Amino acid sequence: MPEKAVELFIQxxxxxxxxxxxxxxxxxxxxxxxxxxxxxxQTLLSNSFxxxxxxxxxxxxxxxxxxxxxxxxxxxxxxxxxxxEGEEATIRMLQAGETFMDAVIFMGGKSPINALTLEDSRFxxxxxxxVRRHALHDAQFACNLLRIVTKHYKNAMQQIDSIxxxxxxxxxxxxxxxxHLEQDPQSMDIALPFQKSTxxxxxxxxxxxxxxxxxxxKKMGIDVDQEKLTLRDAYALCHFCDPDTAHxxxxxxxxxxxxxxxxxxxxx
Amino acid sequence: MPEKAVELFIQxxxxxxxxxxxxxxxxxxxxxxxxxxxxxxQTLLSNSFxxxxxxxxxxxxxxxxxxxxxxxxxxxxxxxxxxxEGEEATIRMLQAGETFMDAVIFMGGKSPINALTLEDSRFxxxxxxxVRRHALHDAQFACNLLRIVTKHYKNAMQQIDSIxxxxxxxxxxxxxxxxHLEQDPQSMDIALPFQKSTxxxxxxxxxxxxxxxxxxxKKMGIDVDQEKLTLRDAYALCHFCDPDTAHxxxxxxxxxxxxxxxxxxxxx
DNA sequence: CGCACCATTGATATGGATCAATAACTGTGG
DNA sequence: CCACAGTTATTGATCCATATCAATGGTGCG
Numbered sequence: 001m002p003e004k005a006v007e008l009f010i011q012x013x014x015x016x017x018x019x020x021x022x023x024x025x026x027x028x029x030x031x032x033x034x035x036x037x038x039x040x041x042q043t044l045l046s047n048s049f050x051x052x053x054x055x056x057x058x059x060x061x062x063x064x065x066x067x068x069x070x071x072x073x074x075x076x077x078x079x080x081x082x083x084x085e086g087e088e089a090t091i092r093m094l095q096a097g098e099t100f101m102d103a104v105i106f107m108g109g110k111s112p113i114n115a116l117t118l119e120d121s122r123f124x125x126x127x128x129x130x131v132r133r134h135a136l137h138d139a140q141f142a143c144n145l146l147r148i149v150t151k152h153y154k155n156a157m158q159q160i161d162s163i164x165x166x167x168x169x170x171x172x173x174x175x176x177x178x179x180h181l182e183q184d185p186q187s188m189d190i191a192l193p194f195q196k197s198t199x200x201x202x203x204x205x206x207x208x209x210x211x212x213x214x215x216x217x218k219k220m221g222i223d224v225d226q227e228k229l230t231l232r233d234a235y236a237l238c239h240f241c242d243p244d245t246a247h248x249x250x251x252x253x254x255x256x257x258x259x260x261x262x263x264x265x266x267x268x
Numbered sequence: 269m270p271e272k273a274v275e276l277f278i279q280x281x282x283x284x285x286x287x288x289x290x291x292x293x294x295x296x297x298x299x300x301x302x303x304x305x306x307x308x309x310q311t312l313l314s315n316s317f318x319x320x321x322x323x324x325x326x327x328x329x330x331x332x333x334x335x336x337x338x339x340x341x342x343x344x345x346x347x348x349x350x351x352x353e354g355e356e357a358t359i360r361m362l363q364a365g366e367t368f369m370d371a372v373i374f375m376g377g378k379s380p381i382n383a384l385t386l387e388d389s390r391f392x393x394x395x396x397x398x399v400r401r402h403a404l405h406d407a408q409f410a411c412n413l414l415r416i417v418t419k420h421y422k423n424a425m426q427q428i429d430s431i432x433x434x435x436x437x438x439x440x441x442x443x444x445x446x447x448h449l450e451q452d453p454q455s456m457d458i459a460l461p462f463q464k465s466t467x468x469x470x471x472x473x474x475x476x477x478x479x480x481x482x483x484x485x486k487k488m489g490i491d492v493d494q495e496k497l498t499l500r501d502a503y504a505l506c507h508f509c510d511p512d513t514a515h516x517x518x519x520x521x522x523x524x525x526x527x528x529x530x531x532x533x534x535x536x
Numbered sequence: 537c538g539c540a541c542c543a544t545t546g547a548t549a550t551g552g553a554t555c556a557a558t559a560a561c562t563g564t565g566g
Numbered sequence: 567c568c569a570c571a572g573t574t575a576t577t578g579a580t581c582c583a584t585a586t587c588a589a590t591g592g593t594g595c596g
Binding site: 463464465475476478479480482483 | 542543544545
C-alpha cells in the first residue's frame with residue numbers, strides 16, 4: 001500500500017514536471033527531483049511512504065533526531081523554536097510542494113527546530129538515512145538539496161536583516177513584496193497564505209503590532225480585504241525593495257524601477 | 269605563481285589533515301575538503317589562487333554576482349546586509365579555516381550579502397563556476413558543501429530565535445555558551461574573537477546595550493577581562509542552554525547538567 | 537604626547553509590547 | 567436562517583525595555 005502510493009506519486013510528479021517543462025517553470029516546483037533519472041527517483045523513494053496528520057500535530061521536537069525528509073503533498077506546516085519561557089519564534093511557513101527537514105538531516109545532530117502542522121496535511125516521507133546515502137551516490141540529487149538549502153538560508157538572512165534593521169511597517173511591506181514576486185508579479189492581488197498571527201510572529205512582532213502596521217500599509221495604496229491584498233498602484237511596494245530582491249522583479253532595469261539610476265518617476 | 273601557492277596549500281592541508289586525524293578532529297577543520305581524493309582536490313583547485321586584502325575592504329557587495337568561493341587562510345571577515353538608511357545587520361563573523369560565499373554560489377542569483385575584511389586577510393579563491401561544476405561531478409564534495417551550508421543555516425535559525433525571544437543578557441549568554449563549546453569545552457576561558465561592537469550588532473543590539481549586558485553577566489560568575497572571559501563556575505553558562513545545543517556539551521546527560529531530569533544541584 | 541577609536545556609564549526618549557475591551561468572522565446546532 | 571460559542575483580528579491606553587543622546591574614560595598608535 002505505501003509502495004503503491006509512492007508509485008502513484010512518482011507518476012503524478014512525472015506528469016507535473018512535463019507540464020512544467022512546457023511552461024518553462026521546471027525549476028520552481030518539486031526542485032528536489034529536478035534532473036534525476038527515473039531510476040534514481042525509484043531508489044531514493046524505495047522506502048518512502050505517505051502519511052496524513054491532523055492540524056496542530058507536532059511532527060518534530062527540538063532535540064529529536066530527525067528521521068525523515070518531509071515533502072508536503074497537501075496542507076501546510078510551520079517550523080518554530082521555543083524559548084524556555086515558551087515564547088515562539090517562527091522560522092518558516094510552508095505549503096504544498098515544499099520540503100522540510102531537508103537541511104536538518106545534514107546538520108549531523110539533533111533537530112534545532114520544531115515542526116507542526118497548521119492544517120490537516122499529507123506528506124511524502126523519505127527516510128533520513130536514505131536521503132544521506134542517496135546524496136553521496138547521486139551528485140545531481142546532492143546539488144538539488146544544495147539549491148534548496150541555500151534558498152532557505154537566503155530567506156533566513158533576509159529575516160535576520162528585517163528584524164534587526166527594519167521597523168514593523170517596513171518588515172510587513174518587504175514580506176508582501178516577496179509574496180507578490182513569488183506568487184505572480186503580474187497580478188495586482190496578493191494572497192495571505194497564512195493566519196495573520198502566524199505571519200506576525202514570523203516577522204518578529206505581536207499580532208497587535210501587525211494589525212497596526214497593516215493599517216499603515218492601507219494608506220500607501222494597498223487595499224486590504226481579509227486574506228487578500230490588492231495593489232492600487234503597481235509600484236506601491238517598490239520602496240520596500242532591496243538590491244538583491246530587485247533582480248527577481250520584472251520591473252527591474254526598466255526606467256520605472258525606483259532602484260534604477262535613470263528612474264525619474266518613482267524616486268524619493 | 270598562483271599554482272605554486274595552491275600546491276603549497278594542498279600540501280599544507282594534507283599535513284594538517286593528518287595531524288587532525290590523530291587528534292580525531294578531522295571534521296572540524298577544512299570540512300570543505302574532507303574525504304576528497306587528491307585528484308578531486310587538484311581538479312577543484314586548478315584555477316584557484318591566493319589573494320591578500322587589507323582591513324576594511326569590501327570583497328562583495330549586495331547585488332553583485334558572486335565570482336569565487338573564499339577560503340580564509342589568514343585574517344577575519346564579516347558578512348552583513350545594509351538597510352536603505354545604512355543600518356547594518358551582521359549575519360556572520362568568520363576566521364581562518366572557514367569559507368564564505370559557499371552558499372551564495374548556489375543561490376542562483378545576485379549576492380544577498382556584503383562581505384568585508386575585519387583585518388588584513390589572505391584567501392584561497394576558488395572560481396564559482398568551478399565549484400558548481402565540481403559539485404555535480406563529485407558527490408562527496410557536494411555533501412561537504414551541504415554540511416557546511418546546513419551549519420550556517422542552523423546558526424541563522426538560532427540567531428533569529430535569539431533576537432525574537434531573548435533579551436540582551438540572554439542573547440549574550442547564549443553567544444558565550446556557543447563560543448565556549450566551540451573553542452574548548454574544558455577550558456574555563458573564552459576568547460572574544462571579534463570587536464565588541466561587531467558582536468553587538470551580530471546579536472541585534474547597540475554597543476551600549478552590549479556593554480550593560482556584559483555588566484550583568486559579570487554578576488553571574490563570569491570575569492570579564494578585556495577580550496577574555498573567565499568562568500568562575502563551570503556551570504555559569506548552563507541556564508543559557510537549549511535542547512539542541514546541549515547535545516554538543518560534554519556535561520550533557522551527566523547528573524550535573526541542569527537540563528537533565530535527574531539533576532539536583534543546578535536546577536532552578 | 538596627543539589624537540583616534542572603542543568601550544563604558546548616565547540621562548532621556550520612544551517604539552513596540554502588554555493589558556484590556558471590542559469587533560469580526562467561523563463553524564455548529566437548533 | 568439565525569443564535570451561540572470560540573477563535574482571530576482590531577483598536578485604544580499604558581508601560582517598559584532598549585535605543586538614542588551625551589559625556590567620560592581607557593587603549594593603542596603614530
